Amino acid sequence: AAQAAGADGAALTTAVAVGIEVTVRLGMAGYDPELNNSVFFEHGQHATSICGAMGAAVAAGMLVGLDEDGLLDVLGVTASMAAGVIEANRTGGTVKRLHCGWAAHSAVTAADLVRRGFTGPPTVLEGRFGFFTAFLRGEADHAQVTDGLGERWAVPDIFFKPYPANHFTHAAIDAGLALRAQDVPLDRIDHIELRVPAAVIRTIGQPIDTKRTPDTGYQAQFSGPYAVVAGLFGGGGLGLGLSDFTDDLARDPARRALMARVDVVADDECTKIFPYQFPAVVTVRTDDGRTWREEVLTNRGGPQRPLSDAELAMKFRDNVAGRLDPDTTDQVVAAVAGLADVTDVADLLRPLTRLRTATD
Known part of the structure; x- marks a missing residue:
């Protein structure tokens, strides 16, 4: 979305921060302290792909220049695209690997549709047949969405996963x-x-x-x-x-x-x-x-045990080994480290055109 809009790194950073905030707040709205678990998960739904679609849609909408009403519309449209069933976590199947990609696909598509005139319900979250009813059966904590919004941020408390596993x-x-x-x-x-x-x-x-x-x-x-x-x-x-x-x-x-x-x-x-x-x-x-x-008792990669920039780069290198050559990998690492100063996001993505396919 940033590339399509010709956005710079600073705009992308802002959009990502807001998108993650929306994702986390909607996810926590579905946390039930009495169950000590996510209501999404209790219902067999993958909160990452459902709430992730909503947050990513706001981020994409910001990047393509939607105003406040447009961002409300993009939430309304994306709510009809958000999906994910987590049975594969228990008994197998690789479909879960699709979930985050599908969330991003839905988000970018929704922002594009709204930019071209599609609209969503203004009460998409709290309405009688809205997000909270459809996914959480009305068991939502609205305060998790609204309390301290724009003042107290959830983003600094997110966790980076050091290992490629659940x-x-x-x-x-x-x-x-x-x-x-x-x-x-x-x-x-x-x-x-x-x-x-x-x-x-x-x-x-x-x-x-x-x-x-x-x-x-x-x-x-x-x-x-x-x-x-x-x-x-x-x-x-x-x-x-x-x-x-x-x-x-x-x-x-x-x-x-x-x-x-x-x-x-x-x-x-x-x-x-x-x-x-x-x-x-x-x-x-x-x-x-x-x-x-x-x-x-505390997870590596969270605020209490953060990963260093070097460790995050090491994980990236491990993930792309055999897909990107070392020089290209270093270019991407350097661009991400200086993302706020990137003038054109295309400069970040261009090295990835040298990605090797599984048949290369």
Whole structure:
């Protein structure tokens, strides 16, 4: 959208900030403190792709020059395009990889339609048949949307994911990596207990037989047992990278032997902290009676344990390895680091035209 509008880096930065704010606030409007979980998720909906479409639409609308009424229209139009079902988190299928891209596609399309005259309902959020009713069945906390809007920002509190896996698995990965550093003998492990917030078990611990035997690297990205075991084995990137989530590793007999010994259970302390962190406590017992315990209560990549610019660049390099040559990768890293000073967003995107395809 920024490229189509001829926008500069400063305008893009502003639009991204506002878009993320809209996304986070709509997402938190669907958080139920009594359930201690997202109402979206309780209904089988992927809040990332639903709320993400709404936020991205506001960002795209800003970039193409929509005024206040136009931005309201773009929310109204996008609400009819936002979608995402999360059953793939539990039992497999790669469709979830499409969700964020579809949200962005919907957003850019909606902004373009509104620019050409399409309109949406002015009560798209709170109306009788609006967003809150359609997606949350009216169980929305409106104050999460309006309180401190424009004064207190959610954006500084967002988390960057260090590992290419479901965010609920990250503390388990960190615990596994920490136990690896303590030289826990993998060949003597008798039992592993992964304790997590109650609300996340359905995503990373159920059905447990499937989570202990992921058939693909994609399924492994949503497996609590695989997360702990992969951490114990160690990997690339920032501890684990894309090369650690392959079909072959998901089926690796040594990893599966350890995954078979992992139980995923609810932990009261972790449940109290959720959803502001996605904590985990891992206990490992060996066949000679020794026990190791690792507690990870704050997520790496959040405000309490931020990733450095160098670490973020390292993750990017890991993600594009084999797709972009090193010189091009460095150009993109440098452009992103100086995004506010980029005069034409096309300068940021142009190096990506050298992207290699899977058949190259």
